[in-house]
Amino acid sequence: MSAATIFGLCAAVIVGLGLYGLIVNPQPLRKIVAFNLLGSGVFLLFGVVARKGAAAGFGGDPVPQAMVITGVVVAFSATALAVGLLLRLFAAGGLATLEPDAPTRAGTEHADS
Amino acid sequence: MKFMLDIVTVTAISAGAFFFLAGTVGLLRFPDTLTRLHALTKADNLGLGLVVLGLLPHAGSLRGGFKLVCVWLLALLAGATVSQLIARSALASEGSGSFTVDGPQP
Amino acid sequence: MTIASALEMALAAVVLGMAIWTVVARDSFAAVVGFVAYGLLLALVWVRLDAVDVALVEAAISGGLGGVLLLGAAARTAAAESRPPAEHPAVRAAAALLAAAVAAALAAAVLLLPDPAPTLAPAAAANAASTGLGNPVTNVLMAFRAMDTLLEKVVLLLALVGLWSLARDRFWGGHPGPRHRADPHGTLAFLARLLPPIGVVVGVYVLWAGANHPGGAFQGGTILAAMWLLALMAGLTDTPAISSRRLRLVLVAGPSVFLAVGLGGLCFGAAFLAYPAAYAKPLIVGIEIAMTLTIAATLGLLLVGAPERSAE
Numbered sequence: 103m104s105a106a107t108i109f110g111l112c113a114a115v116i117v118g119l120g121l122y123g124l125i126v127n128p129q130p131l132r133k134i135v136a137f138n139l140l141g142s143g144v145f146l147l148f149g150v151v152a153r154k155g156a157a158a159g160f161g162g163d164p165v166p167q168a169m170v171i172t173g174v175v176v177a178f179s180a181t182a183l184a185v186g187l188l189l190r191l192f193a194a195g196g197l198a199t200l201e202p203d204a205p206t207r208a209g210t211e212h213a214d215s
Numbered sequence: 216m217k218f219m220l221d222i223v224t225v226t227a228i229s230a231g232a233f234f235f236l237a238g239t240v241g242l243l244r245f246p247d248t249l250t251r252l253h254a255l256t257k258a259d260n261l262g263l264g265l266v267v268l269g270l271l272p273h274a275g276s277l278r279g280g281f282k283l284v285c286v287w288l289l290a291l292l293a294g295a296t297v298s299q300l301i302a303r304s305a306l307a308s309e310g311s312g313s314f315t316v317d318g319p320q321p
Numbered sequence: 322m323t324i325a326s327a328l329e330m331a332l333a334a335v336v337l338g339m340a341i342w343t344v345v346a347r348d349s350f351a352a353v354v355g356f357v358a359y360g361l362l363l364a365l366v367w368v369r370l371d372a373v374d375v376a377l378v379e380a381a382i383s384g385g386l387g388g389v390l391l392l393g394a395a396a397r398t399a400a401a402e403s404r405p406p407a408e409h410p411a412v413r414a415a416a417a418l419l420a421a422a423v424a425a426a427l428a429a430a431v432l433l434l435p436d437p438a439p440t441l442a443p444a445a446a447a448n449a450a451s452t453g454l455g456n457p458v459t460n461v462l463m464a465f466r467a468m469d470t471l472l473e474k475v476v477l478l479l480a481l482v483g484l485w486s487l488a489r490d491r492f493w494g495g496h497p498g499p500r501h502r503a504d505p506h507g508t509l510a511f512l513a514r515l516l517p518p519i520g521v522v523v524g525v526y527v528l529w530a531g532a533n534h535p536g537g538a539f540q541g542g543t544i545l546a547a548m549w550l551l552a553l554m555a556g557l558t559d560t561p562a563i564s565s566r567r568l569r570l571v572l573v574a575g576p577s578v579f580l581a582v583g584l585g586g587l588c589f590g591a592a593f594l595a596y597p598a599a600y601a602k603p604l605i606v607g608i609e610i611a612m613t614l615t616i617a618a619t620l621g622l623l624l625v626g627a628p629e630r631s632a633e
Contacts, residue, residue, distance in 0.1 A: 103322075103326055103330075104326075105325075105326075105329050105369050105370060106370065107431065107432065108326070108329050108330055108333050109329070109333060109366055109369070109370060110428075110431030110432075110434075111333075111428050111431060111432075112333040112336060112337060112366075113427070113431070114424045114425075114427035114428040114430075114431060115337055115340075115424050115428075116336075116337070116340050117423060117424060117427055118420040118421060118423055118424030118427075119337075119340050119341060119343075119344050119420065119424075120340075120344075121416075121419065121420045121423055122344060122416050122417055122419075122420035123343070123344035125408075125412070125416035125419070125420075126407075126408050126412070126413050126416050127344070128406070128407065128408065129349060131349050131353075131391070131394055131395060131398060132349060132352060134391070134394075135343060135352055135353060135356050135391060136343075136344060138356065138383070138387065138391075139340055139343060139344070139356070139359070142359075142360070142363060142379075142383065145375075145379075146363070146366065147427065147431070149366075149367060149370045149372055149375060150370065150431060150434075151434070151438070152370070152372060153370045153371060153372070154434055154436070154438035154440075155438045155439065155440030155441070155442055156371065156440070156442065157437075157440050157442040157443055158442045158443040158445070158446035158447075159446065160442045160445070160446065160457055161371030161372075162370065162371045162372055162442075163438075163440045163441055163442045163445075164441075164442065164445050164457035164458045164460070164461045165441045165445065165461050165465075165466070167372045167374060167375050167458050167461075168458050168461040168462045168466055168469075169466075169469070170372070170375050170378075171374060171375055171378050171458070171462065171537075171539060172462075172469055172470065172473045174375075174378050174379060174382055174383055175378070175382060175473060175477065175539060175616075176473060176476055176477075177383075178382050178383065178386060178387055178390075178620075178623070179476065179477050179480035179481075179619075179623055180480065181387060181390060181391075182390055182480060182484060182623035182624065183480050183483050183484055183623075185390055185391070185393075185394045185626075186483075186484040186487050186626055186627055187487065188394060188398065189394060189397060189398070189626065189627075190487045190627070192397065192398050289519070292512070292515070292516065293512075293516075296508050296509070296511070296512040299508040300508055300509060303508075
């Protein structure tokens with residue numbers, strides 16, 4: 103069992119766990135964390151493909167590795183935006199939930215955008 | 216000579232691993248935050264220091280060895296500061312009790 | 322079964338354990354702490370997969386900055402941790418089935434990967450002489466797939482603008498985040514005075530070493546951003562107002578230099594983003610320096626959030 107196979111199977115399970123967490127967890131912050139888990143599993147699969155492409159004296163194919171670096175940075179910026187939205191939701195309504203009929207704080211700033 | 220260096224490496228890293236184990240057992244078994252922090256610093260300072268000591272013979276060059284020691288020093292700095300901050304925050308939120316030289320008073 | 326295989330299986334098992342904890346933990350804060358530990362262990366996995374650059378990025382951005390971001394959010398929304406009702410058992414069962422199916426399909430794909438695998442490594446090695454850089458990943462990022470990196474810089478800026486747009490109208494143009502006040506003689510202020518000089522040297526070194534060793538602009542920029550955030554959190558400095566012209570210049574410096582070099586390649590060279598062979602290395606290093614400043618500023622600002630105080 104080479105390193106690539108072990109971590110490839112590990113990555114497949116992580117993707118499944120992230121997907122499960124994304125669907126099942128009701129709180130938005132937990133959904134964001136599960137989404138990050140899902141993303142890191144996908145990046146790990148890229149890494150496995152890169153490792154299998156080791157040739158020409160390199161330990162791994164550098165192109166998927168560069169794509170993963172780009173992907174991690176973009177995923178972080180998406181997470182930052184999602185967390186910003188969550189905090190704004192919390193500041194505006196007092197509750198950090200996606201329930202449509204959740205009670206909001208009385209006297210919240212509706213006029214103040 | 217190389218055999219002696221390998222012996223040093225294996226001994227030091229095993230000792231470091233033992234301290235990490237001790238720190239983890241302390242983290243799991245001690246009753247409150249301050250004692251757990253105390254256990255963790257053993258893992259940080261002694262455990263990491265012994266592991267770095269064991270890796271020094273294999274560092275390859277003086278510069279590599281210096282970098283390893285710098286890693287240990289940075290981990291010490293960060294660990295000590297964060298332990299202080301966590302301990303103060305734990306004290307502040309413990310609330311009713313007070314801590315004196317003789318230990319926690321009810 | 323070699324020792325290396327046994328250790329890798331142990332590492333994979335621990336990583337899976339942390340991932341499970343992250344999904345099933347009851348408390349949000351505990352789940353986020355588990356996620357941070359998971360990210361740091363994942364960096365070890367990346368090293369085992371011979372991708373040290375990616376390991377650095379994973380530890381710094383996903384584990385470090387991502388951890389700070391999510392921990393801050395968990396702490397700020399902790400007051401609203403109402404126990405919303407868990408999903409209906411049928412939904413949970415269906416989700417578990419779907420997740421298991423996806424995981425099984427991916428596992429089958431991993432086991433059926435062709436061996437020897439198709440790879441671009443020989444092409445990357447053959448063209449490495451055109452830039453003179455020794456790190457193949459930096460070659461790919463800055464020369465062979467430079468367009469991706471340029472567009473990624475723009476995506477970072479878009480995310481930042483999107484985050485700023487969440488500010489209340491009266492705070493537009495103001496300072497992001499709360500004003501932190503720490504005891505100026507306390508431990509945090511001490512650390513924030515001692516660590517940033519060391520951190521800046523390490524960040525610049527990681528940027529410079531990225532030409533021939535694992536490292537690069539992203540990793541170096543993240544370390545610089547972390548040092549800035551440390552000084553911010555200790556109250557030693559305040560966030561700049563987002564209407565500040567200097568800040569905006571720093572933010573667009575990276576993409577602008579990149580775009581300028583690209584257009585120069587169009588005018589004087591073969592194609593957009595083509596580097597003339599004699600000047601390839603200085604151009605790439607120049608772009609990387611501008612990129613590092615922009616990345617440091619953008620990542621730091623993404624973390625402090627939308628403006629919450631008006632500019633005085």
